[in-house]
Amino acid sequence: MSNSDTPAVPVWTLSTAETSSIPAVADEGALTPERLAELRTALASFSSVPLVTLEAHPLPKRRSRATGLPLDALSPLAQELSRLVAANAKNVSAVAQVAESGEVLYRMLVPAKVAAQLGKGLVKPMASKAIANGVYGTMVDAATNVAVAKATLVPVEKAAAGTPAAGTAAGGIAAGAAFTVAAPLVLMAIAVAASAYADQQRQKAIEHIADLLEKLNDDKLEQERSELDGCRDAIDKATALLLDRGKVGASLGLDSAVHAISTATQKAARRVQKWEDALGAIVNNRVEVPDLEAAFRGISKEGGEFRTHVELAALAIALKRRVVVLQGVEAGQSDPDNPFENFVRSLRADHQRIDELETRVDNVLLRLSTLELRPPQGRIDKVMTRGQVDGLLGTSYRLRALGEGVAAAAPTAEVVIEIEKHSDGTLLVLPAHTP
Numbered sequence: 001m002s003n004s005d006t007p008a009v010p011v012w013t014l015s016t017a018e019t020s021s022i023p024a025v026a027d028e029g030a031l032t033p034e035r036l037a038e039l040r041t042a043l044a045s046f047s048s049v050p051l052v053t054l055e056a057h058p059l060p061k062r063r064s065r066a067t068g069l070p071l072d073a074l075s076p077l078a079q080e081l082s083r084l085v086a087a088n089a090k091n092v093s094a095v096a097q098v099a100e101s102g103e104v105l106y107r108m109l110v111p112a113k114v115a116a117q118l119g120k121g122l123v124k125p126m127a128s129k130a131i132a133n134g135v136y137g138t139m140v141d142a143a144t145n146v147a148v149a150k151a152t153l154v155p156v157e158k159a160a161a162g163t164p165a166a167g168t169a170a171g172g173i174a175a176g177a178a179f180t181v182a183a184p185l186v187l188m189a190i191a192v193a194a195s196a197y198a199d200q201q202r203q204k205a206i207e208h209i210a211d212l213l214e215k216l217n218d219d220k221l222e223q224e225r226s227e228l229d230g231c232r233d234a235i236d237k238a239t240a241l242l243l244d245r246g247k248v249g250a251s252l253g254l255d256s257a258v259h260a261i262s263t264a265t266q267k268a269a270r271r272v273q274k275w276e277d278a279l280g281a282i283v284n285n286r287v288e289v290p291d292l293e294a295a296f297r298g299i300s301k302e303g304g305e306f307r308t309h310v311e312l313a314a315l316a317i318a319l320k321r322r323v324v325v326l327q328g329v330e331a332g333q334s335d336p337d338n339p340f341e342n343f344v345r346s347l348r349a350d351h352q353r354i355d356e357l358e359t360r361v362d363n364v365l366l367r368l369s370t371l372e373l374r375p376p377q378g379r380i381d382k383v384m385t386r387g388q389v390d391g392l393l394g395t396s397y398r399l400r401a402l403g404e405g406v407a408a409a410a411p412t413a414e415v416v417i418e419i420e421k422h423s424d425g426t427l428l429v430l431p432a433h434t435p
Contacts, residue, residue, distance in 0.1 A: 008093070008094035008097070009055050009056060009057055009094065010055070010056050010088070010092060010094040010095045010098060010156050011053055011054070011055050011156060012053065012054045012084065012088075012156045013051060013052075013053055014051065014052050014053070014054055014108075014185065014186055015051050015183075016183040016186050016187070016341075051111070052108055052109060052110045052111070052186055053108070053109050054084075054106060054107070054108045054109075055106070055107045055108075055109075056085070056094075056095070056098045056104055056105075056106055057104070057105040057106075057107060058101065058103065058104065058105065059103035059104055059105040059420055059421070059422075060105070062103075062420065062422070062428075063420065063428065063430070065428060067428075067430060067431075068196045068420075068428045068429050068430040068431060069192055069195060069196040069199070069239070069428070069429050070426060070427065070428050070429075071192065071426065071427040071428075071429060072426060073424060073425025073426050073427075074425075075427065076184065076188060077185070077188040077189060077192060077419075077427060077429070078421070078425060078426070078427050080184055080185040080188065081106060081185065081419070081421065081427075084185065085098055085099050086099065088156050092156050094156075095156060102422070102423030103420075103421070103422060103423055104420075104421040105418060105419070105420055105421075106418070106419040106420075106421065107416060107417070107418050107419075108186075108189050108193075108416070108417040108418075108419070109414060109415070109416055109417075110190070110414065110415040110416075110417065111414055112414050187329070187343055188329075189417050189419065189429070190343075190417065190432070191325055191328065191329045191343070192239075192429040193415075193417040193418075193429055193430070193431060193432035194321070194325045194432055195239055195322050195325045195326075196429055196430060196431040196432070197321075197431035197432045197433070198318050198319075198321035198322040198325065199318070199322060199431075200431045201314065201317075201318035201321075202232070202315060202318040202319055202322070204314075205311050205312075205314040205315035205318055206225070206229055206315060208311045208314075209221075209225050209308060209311045209312065209315065210225075211303070212303045212304075212307055212308045212311065213225065213308065215302070215303045216298075216303065216304070216305060216308060218305065218308070221305070221308050221309075221312070224264065224267075224312055225312065225315070227260050227264070228260065228261065228264050228312070228315050228316060228319060229315075230257075230260070231257035231260050231261055231319055232319075234254045234256070234257040235254070235257060235319065235322050235323065235326070237254075238254045238326055239322070239326060242326055242329050242330055254323075254326075257323075258323055261316060261319045261320050261323060262320075264312065264315070264316035264319075265313075265316045265317070265320055265354075265357060267312075267316075268309075268312065268313035268316050268317075268357060268361070269357055269360075271309050271313070272313070272357070272360045272361055272364060274295075275295070275296065275364045276360070276364065278295035278296070279364065279367050279368070282371070285370060285371055285372055286371070286372045286373075286374050287371055287372075287373065287374065288373070288374055288375075288376055289373060289376075289391075289392065289395055290376070292371070292373075292395075296368070299368075299395075299398070299399075300391070300394075300395040300398070302398070310361065310365070313357070313361050314361070317354055317357060317358050317361075320354050321351075321354060324346070324347060324350040324351060324354065325347070327346055327350065328342075328343045328344075328346040328347045328350075329343065331343065331345075331346040362406045365402045365403055365406050366402075366403045366406055368399055368402050368403075369399055369400050369401070369402045369403030369404075370403070371399055373392055373395060373396050373399070375388075375392065414434065414435055415432050415433070415434060416432065416433055416434065416435055417429070417430070417432050418430040
């Protein structure tokens with residue numbers, strides 16, 4: 001394949017503030033994906049301000065609007081992306097092609113150091129099924145989904161060093177490395193992607209709870225689910241309003257939604273405390289099924305009340321994360337000259353409490369998955385019936401399965417944010433995920 005057949009993909013290095021602590025970069029012309037990854041790590045390590053890279057690929061295939069958060073063509077994020085492209089289109093041919101294209105897949109890569117500043121809650125450090133739809137170094141045909149060419153990554157330097165278009169953030173050169181200051185773009189992209197991820201987790205929890213409640217037929221738990229899921233409308237409206245830089249008023253119902261979510265997280269915390277106490281009373285990690293059932297109702301059955309309580313906790317945590325992102329955006333927009341730092345500060349403080357609750361739930365599930373079930377007293381020297389053996393094995397298998405959905409502890413990984421730009425100017429921001 002000739003070089004002329006290789007698509008050129010422009011890459012911007014975006015900063016949230018002016019800085020002089022960026023290492024010199026000797027690369028000229030195109031970069032390989034591997035060299036770009038090395039460069040990204042170096043920039044994150046030596047820079048005093050958060051730096052991310054933004055790639056603009058041809059869009060291989062549109063995904064369903066339900067997979068992310070859609071934004072209008074006039075939304076601030078859409079406008080910031082358009083300004084960035086317009087400011088570079090005259091100087092870089094690859095950017096000019098992006099400007100002429102109606103379908104673009106923007107991919108923002110947030111290094112691990114920067115992602116760590118945002119708290120664990122942005123994404124969980126575990127593999128994402130969504131990555132199968134991504135394209136990093138390889139372009140994919142939209143019809144066949146087969147790789148057709150390698151991408152050439154072109155650093156956008158000339159435009160970053162020159163005078164930006166009116167209305168866009170200032171650009172500059174520091175220590176030989178070109179970068180563009182684009183705090184609003186970075187802030188909004190991270191906020192929308194984090195919100196989309198949290199909503200994805202909310203939807204999963206709702207689906208699980210619905211399945212469980214069909215078997216339980218428990219009105220009280222159904223009411224808990226309804227109260228939590230009823231907060232979605234207020235959160236969705238507040239998200240749209242804040243991302244349009246409006247003010248959140250009482251008429252949206254966000255205050256009542258926040259109260260309901262806070263109440264749900266408190267219920268979850270109390271339940272977790274009871275579970276922790278019950279596990280603390282188990283000796284030698286061995287327990288009989290009746291004793292286990294007394295502390296974790298329905299755990300020996302398919303579904304059960306305990307499993308529903310776990311999913312309700314997951315739902316409350318997911319909704320709380322969306323609220324925290326909204327509050328972070330609001331704090332950041334209250335100080336336009338320094339938005340990213342305010343956003344990070346707000347996220348870090350609130351996420352710590354959410355993370356602690358989520359970690360406690362995960363630890364309970366992991367501990368339960370390691371328990372050894374023993375036969376009822378008096379049955380050790382007697383033959384158990386086939387039904388009793390099957391029941392004991394079934395409960396044991398269900399306990400082991402509790403630990404399968406828990407993400408293993410890992411250092412904060414690089415975060416990928418994908419943004420689809422469609423021909424009508426609208427955007428679809430996909431949930432943030434790890435590579």
